[in-house]
Amino acid sequence: MSDRKRRIPLVRLALRNARRNTRRTLLTLSAIMVAVAALTYGLAHLTGIIGNLLDSYARLESGHVRIRHEGYTERERFLPVHLNMRRLSEMLEIVRGHPGVTEALPRIRLAALVDGASVNRPGLLLGVDLSREERYLGPQAMTASGRLPRAGSPEVLVGAEFAEKLGVGIGDTLTLLSQTAYRSLGGARLVVTGLASSGIPYLDNTFLIAPLDQAQSMVDLQDATTEIVVFADDHTHAQGLAEELRKALSPEFKEIEVLSWHDQGQLVRMLDMMQPILAVFFLILLTMACLVIVNTMLMTVMERMREYGMYAALGMRRRDIVKLILAEGSLIGLLGAVVGGVIGTLFAVWLEQTGISVAGAARAVDMPFQGRLYPDWRPTFALVTIASGVLAAALATLYPAWRAVRRSPAESLRA
């Protein structure tokens, strides 16, 4: 008899209790649901921001490893063309043949005076190998009108906003002046073949893209470049790859610096440092969500003190009452967390397709940040937030359950 009394159908009782006051259950459930949905989407959003920055920085600036002349990084803000690397084709052969290298791209960055229709302005000329850049710089993808310049032709692709400031369009000719490798003044006249929109405002306002050979000829860099940007199979081994490339190149090329993206500037290191900060931020969000859940559960349980007194009066043991309250909280928590996780996931996946325009904010920052942000949802985000929601709901019932069972049945019935 006593053994049969101990086998209480907790889940069935919990379900019945949950159904008994639908409004109260829905209130608790919705609080958990909103909290878990917000956490799921929030994680995808933050990951998207970091991914946006890292991806743009790697593709446009650093690569995973960048090879330049010794001392270039120190004077980078002057874009010193005289610090260049000769015997480019030999160097590329070594780098491209190295295991773990997906691509090695020569790029020439020039600070140029660009003379347009009636005004001239400072601009940033990128001389690139257009046939190899599509997966990285993506010149074709950013060409909004017209066409890409052709290698061997004095042609240029101009940022649409920059072209507007210069008062030029497709078919017009620009005159560019820049310091040469010998520190004298060089220049070129290039025909605008296309207007580009990268979505990165600091580029769209100042940049021009020309075939590598045109930039080389303009500043006396025949078979030479100011940098080689290297992309790795696995970017997490960028520092190891930089070391390997340094060794592979050192017998032939002495005055070079080979730096992984971690060592090139503050950005990647800063983003690395942001991971624990984001974890703390996530924990704060989780705590806030848990407090909402605890608050709701507490109200729900406290208003049912008489009911628990009744259970005790009917002979239910304290331990079983606690189990019942815990089961009810966990059940509602599971339902709310799963629905919330699904909603957060659907929202993140939808925005992964459409993106969010952050052009206004991107315009305000002087870093490679694309004007459209795409959240980066991963299954682990949903699993972690759902588990957190269930756990929070279950734990949140412990205190009110303890409060409920420490009173005598008579006290509870009077409550």
Add this chain to the structure above:
Amino acid sequence: MPTELRHATVAALALWVSTATPSHAQLTAREVLDRVDANMTVTTARLTARMSITYREGDVRDLTFESWSLGTDQAFMEFTAPARDAGSRFLRRGNAMWIFLPRVGKSVRIQGHMLRQGLMGSDFSYGDASENPSMAEDYDATIERRDTLEGRQAYVLYLTARRADLSYPGRRVWVDMERLVPLKEEWFARSGKLLKTAEFGDVRRVGDRWYPFRIELDNALQADTRTTLQVLDIRFNVAIADEIFSLRHLESGS
């Protein structure tokens, strides 16, 4: 020392100082500037000079140019060496400046941001080269003190720009009290920050004027380089055709 002797010594020293100081030692700041302008500005002049840019690594780049000047408003400059820079030409008319590079084949007006860039990579900016060489026309001056520089007595003048569009709102100039040529200049930003220091040397007598044949310029914002301009030959009051100061001549060179 007896009092009479002490007085006599002081009187003798005073007499020596007063006779050693040139007769124009009592000039006002405005008069000093006018006399400096009389030495440094020209009616017409033809000059050949070498510009040596010394880089932090120790290597030196020498460029040679010829220039023609008409009054304070018009100047034409053509680089003749090294071969890769030969034929690069500059024209200044008033505050406007144009550049022509043979490899580009088209003249470009230098304006805005470019005016702050170094002329052919030197510490002289295009803005420096395009400004009116007459200090008296553009600046108000006060005499701050007297000083001795490289053994020469000098007025130290502080110049304040009369117009907002000048490259240097403030200038401090050490002017040789005897020859009335600048010995040193410091050029300041509006904030008072020192931007450039110019030191003048190799002062020679040319006709009825003194003229510094060497200028060393140090750009405080560009620690990598130091530029020395050495005048190789200068002739004043030569006949120069107006046509030289035209855009057509800039592009054709003939």
